[in-house]
Amino acid sequence: MFIIKDGYPFIIVCLIATAIVYYFFGAAWAVIPLVLAIYFAYFFRDFHRSMPYDPNILYSPADGTVMGIEEIFDDEYLNEPALKLTIFLSVFNVHTNRSPLDGEIKYQRYTCGQFVPAYEKSASFENERHAIGIDNGKMRFLVIQVAGLLARRIVSWVTVGHQLKQGETYGMIKFGSSTELIVPRNVEITVKKGQTVVGGVTVVGRIKAE
Structure with missing residues (x-):
């Protein structure tokens, strides 16, 4: 499994938001942007799939x-x-x-x-x-x-x-x-x-x- 490059901006923004929220408001509120970062990593996942070639x-x-x-x-x-x-x-x-x-x-x-x-x-x-x-x-x-x-x-x-x-x-x-x-x-x-x-x-x- 890997993360598609289009997902990195979403993940990075959420992680930055997590750090900022944690610094100013504490761990409880920082959970929200952290969960979003985890979801974006999950959503933008992909897999290396190699199946037998068959033209038919x-x-x-x-x-x-x-x-x-x-x-x-x-x-x-x-x-x-x-x-x-x-x-x-x-x-x-x-x-x-x-x-x-x-x-x-x-x-x-x-x-x-x-x-x-x-x-x-x-x-x-x-x-x-x-x-x-x-x-x-x-x-x-x-x-x-x-x-x-x-x-x-x-x-x-x-x-x-x-x-x-x-x-x-x-x-x-x-x-x-x-x-x-x-x-x-x-x-x-x-x-x-x-x-x-x-x-x-x-x-x-x-x-x-x-």
């Missing part, structure tokens, strides 16, 4: 719970009938996002929006979101980071032209959110609604043999 499966793009699986027509990147898998991330989940499969980022779009709870169905359309479209020559898919009620900033460490490896971390959403994976119909979804998934570990889809 898609790993989960996030830790969390499967909120829904539905058939849609994707007019943002695939421009064809597709399947959408939605994963809800609570404030206790690891919040980094990982690429389900390897490929090159061919599409990227950041959309400003509202901050309704991530578990609400309308969040997919109303909330702040960041989408990346990936193409590996054999198939294309779309991964979307959706902000939630508490998540007010989506972080991305990649851009168009970046080559992602299967399971590679490419960004995170701060403090509660959801992640959507949109794939062509030739992908068989291997998880069910309500199932807990682990980013870069749980197999969520399998490419059907032609």
Whole structure:
């Protein structure tokens, strides 16, 4: 386990506040910023995960719970009938996002929006979101980071032209959110609604043999 660099400012500020509060008001009050520092260290945790490479499966793009699986027509990147898998991330989940499969980022779009709870169905359309479209020559898919009620900033460490490896971390959403994976119909979804998934570990889809 390690702490993501984006979390250090939060942790350091809380530790400084702990020292100041302890000096002026005593240990009892210093507990509050200290607990916050511990929580930020917990929230911004991540793990080195290395799973077997397989070009025919898609790993989960996030830790969390499967909120829904539905058939849609994707007019943002695939421009064809597709399947959408939605994963809800609570404030206790690891919040980094990982690429389900390897490929090159061919599409990227950041959309400003509202901050309704991530578990609400309308969040997919109303909330702040960041989408990346990936193409590996054999198939294309779309991964979307959706902000939630508490998540007010989506972080991305990649851009168009970046080559992602299967399971590679490419960004995170701060403090509660959801992640959507949109794939062509030739992908068989291997998880069910309500199932807990682990980013870069749980197999969520399998490419059907032609």
